[in-house]
Amino acid sequence: MLKRRQFLKMSSAAITGSLLAFPATASTASLFKEKRYRILALVFDDYETLDLHGPIEMLGHMPDVEIKLVGPTEFVKSYQGPRVVTDTLMDRHYDCDLLLIPGGLGTRKLVDDKQLIHWLTIQLTRSKKIFSICTGSALLAKTSSLDGIKATTNKMAYQWVTSLADEVHWQPKARWVDDGKFLTSSGVSAGTDAALYWAKQLHGEVEARRIETLTEYRWVDDSNSDPYAIFTE
Amino acid sequence: MLKRRQFLKMSSAAITGSLLAFPATASTASLFKEKRYRILALVFDDYETLDLHGPIEMLGHMPDVEIKLVGPTEFVKSYQGPRVVTDTLMDRHYDCDLLLIPGGLGTRKLVDDKQLIHWLTIQLTRSKKIFSICTGSALLAKTSSLDGIKATTNKMAYQWVTSLADEVHWQPKARWVDDGKFLTSSGVSAGTDAALYWAKQLHGEVEARRIETLTEYRWVDDSNSDPYAIFTE
Numbered sequence: 479m480l481k482r483r484q485f486l487k488m489s490s491a492a493i494t495g496s497l498l499a500f501p502a503t504a505s506t507a508s509l510f511k512e513k514r515y516r517i518l519a520l521v522f523d524d525y526e527t528l529d530l531h532g533p534i535e536m537l538g539h540m541p542d543v544e545i546k547l548v549g550p551t552e553f554v555k556s557y558q559g560p561r562v563v564t565d566t567l568m569d570r571h572y573d574c575d576l577l578l579i580p581g582g583l584g585t586r587k588l589v590d591d592k593q594l595i596h597w598l599t600i601q602l603t604r605s606k607k608i609f610s611i612c613t614g615s616a617l618l619a620k621t622s623s624l625d626g627i628k629a630t631t632n633k634m635a636y637q638w639v640t641s642l643a644d645e646v647h648w649q650p651k652a653r654w655v656d657d658g659k660f661l662t663s664s665g666v667s668a669g670t671d672a673a674l675y676w677a678k679q680l681h682g683e684v685e686a687r688r689i690e691t692l693t694e695y696r697w698v699d700d701s702n703s704d705p706y707a708i709f710t711e
Numbered sequence: 712m713l714k715r716r717q718f719l720k721m722s723s724a725a726i727t728g729s730l731l732a733f734p735a736t737a738s739t740a741s742l743f744k745e746k747r748y749r750i751l752a753l754v755f756d757d758y759e760t761l762d763l764h765g766p767i768e769m770l771g772h773m774p775d776v777e778i779k780l781v782g783p784t785e786f787v788k789s790y791q792g793p794r795v796v797t798d799t800l801m802d803r804h805y806d807c808d809l810l811l812i813p814g815g816l817g818t819r820k821l822v823d824d825k826q827l828i829h830w831l832t833i834q835l836t837r838s839k840k841i842f843s844i845c846t847g848s849a850l851l852a853k854t855s856s857l858d859g860i861k862a863t864t865n866k867m868a869y870q871w872v873t874s875l876a877d878e879v880h881w882q883p884k885a886r887w888v889d890d891g892k893f894l895t896s897s898g899v900s901a902g903t904d905a906a907l908y909w910a911k912q913l914h915g916e917v918e919a920r921r922i923e924t925l926t927e928y929r930w931v932d933d934s935n936s937d938p939y940a941i942f943t944e
Contacts, residue, residue, distance in 0.1 A: 519793070527771065528903075528926060531764035531793075535899070538760065538791030545792040553796050558771030559778040560752070560764075563786050563794040634925060665927035666768070670761075670900075692867060693761060694898035694939045696931060706927045 509566055510574070514544040515680070518605070519578035520598070520614075521549040521564060526582030527556045529611040532670030533578060539689045540677050548572070550594075557582050568597050576676070577605035580669070581612030581632060588617060589642060595620050609661040609676065611669030618660070619643035628657040632665035633706040651707035653698055664704060671698040742799055743807070747777040748913070751838070752811035753831070753847075754782040754797060759815030760789045762844040765903030766811060772922045773910050781805070783827070790815050801830050809909075810838035813902070814845030814865060822853050822875060832856070842894040842909065844902030851893070852876035861890040865898035866939040884940035886931055897937060904931040 510516045517537055519530060534545055547554075549564040556562070566572070579598075588594050599621045602608060610618050615631040616639045618624050625645035630652040632639065640648045649655050654663040654672035656679075663672035674697050678686035690697045743749040750770060752763060767778055780787075782797040789795070799805070812831075821827050832854045835841060843851050848864040849872045851857050858878035863885040865872065873881045882888050887896040887905035889912075896905035907930050911919035923930045 526768070527764050528768035531760050531768075534789075534791050534793060535759070535761035535764075538789075547793050556767075556771075558767050560767060560780050560798075561796040563796055565793075633927065665925075667903075667926050667928040691939070692898075693900050694866065695900040696929070696938070698929060705929070706924070 509546055509572055510544050514542050515540060515576070516572075516574040517543060517545045517576045517578060518572055518574040518601075519545060519547050520580070520617075521547050521554040521562055522582075522584045522588060522594075523555050524557045524582050524584030525554065525580045526612055526666055527558045527560070528666050529580030529582060529614065529669055530556075530562075530578070532667060533609065533611060533673035535693060536670060536673035536677060536689055536695075537576070537578075539692060540681060540685070546572075557584070568594075571597070571601045571604045573604050575606045577601060577608045579608065579610040579614035579617055581610070581614040581616065581635075581665075585613045585616045589620050599623070606659075607661065607676075608659055609663075609669075609672070611663045611672070612665045613639055615639055615662045616642055618662070619646055624660060624662075627660055628655050629660060629662040630655045630664050631662065633704075633708050634665055636708045650709070651702070651704050653701045653704045655701065664706060668698075668704075670695070672701075674699070675701065742779055742805055743777050747775050748773060748809070749805075749807040750776060750778045750809045750811060751805055751807040751834075752778060752780050752813070753834075753850075754780050754787040754795055754813070755815075755817045755821060755827075756788050757790045757815050757817030758787065758813045759845055759899055760791045760793070761899050762813030762815060762847065762902055763789075763795075763811070765900060766842065766844060766906035768926060769903060769906040769910060769922055769928075770809070770811075772925060773914060773918070790817070801827075804830070804834045804837045806837050808839045810834060810841045812841065812843040812847035812850055814843070814847040814849070814868075814899075818846040818849045822849050828853050839892075840894065840909075841892055842896075842902075842905070844896045844905070845898045846872055848872055848895045849875055851895070852879055857893060857895075860893055861888050862893060862895040863888045863897050864895065866937075866941050867898055869941045883942070884935070884937050886934045886937045888934065897939065901931075901937075903928070905934075907932070908934065 546565040553561045612632040619642045628647040630649040663669040779798040786794045845865040852875040861880040863882040896902045
């Protein structure tokens, strides 16, 4: 197993190393079934567990949805320890309806990973909507795609994330922000609330409330309700 | 890969098939590091994503903690689709400080899986504390270990779960219940609140609030606060 993983890491590295020359024309037929709402979630070592699985829980209860994980290696380890299996490697790009970008300690290194940022820059053009959770917005910021956009991020890491891109209209008080193509949420559990907001946008409030009840959740349904807001004045 | 998985499924099945003859004396040295708070989480196909990852998020931020996944096969698929990698198979038992048992659609079949229930019955004797989330309590109920114990479960599946064991003191109104060796939570997201409660029991309220803030969570810290309570009268 280890050998296979090492091989995959090498091949993945070799492939991402050649990303600049890689055309963004890969078919998604083999990744998603027909007529599904296609959610592609980026994973990387030291991603924050709830950043990813909170939104997956809520979005995964929507009708006709399919969720796939993409990452640099076959297995990816969360900050908390447990590992997920990627459904595809970052050797190509995919058409999807929603690109999910979690945060976590791993983003501290990845903001300087030119190959990752390049892959992401192309993948953004193949994604109808982009949803970042926590410091996932730091990766988006490094692609310059948030320039001129209202966005938010983890309030515990606010100074670091906002220092990465001056042209972003960073919001110091917001559970989440939906501006055009980008839905950005505050830290960790805020992503779960933002996911229900997105389910509401797609299927209406009745469906969002059905999922809230099904999961016995207490949805913070007001994006302006942010007890962790940064007060800059 | 498929071949390897099929092999693992077969070998796992073969091994669990011989559980009755398997002595519960396996060393945990190879699974957990020394001097850690050892959390072993059971996973199975169609487990509910947040049942597992909500508690892992909160408990994973406690000091000196290690979290390992145990399941019937190398890869286990959540109800929402994404897969996790098990750290060990159910071919033996492990000493642990906390056994985590998520729920989900998969439990509907597993309550009739004699090999799983037998493995669990032995594993309970090797676990200092048992923490079930949602319909994970259905699996516990089938081991008879909850007989005479106060416990709760998913309120959406209350009738089914409570029908599995008459001797359990089922609580129709509770976010979670802590009775002796067993901490049982209500549906899905209630497990995240119960996990913070357990962090508080182990490390005090300051540590629990630190984790709540770190994850920008809104902890329902009152076990009696249950908007999904069943009113039997």
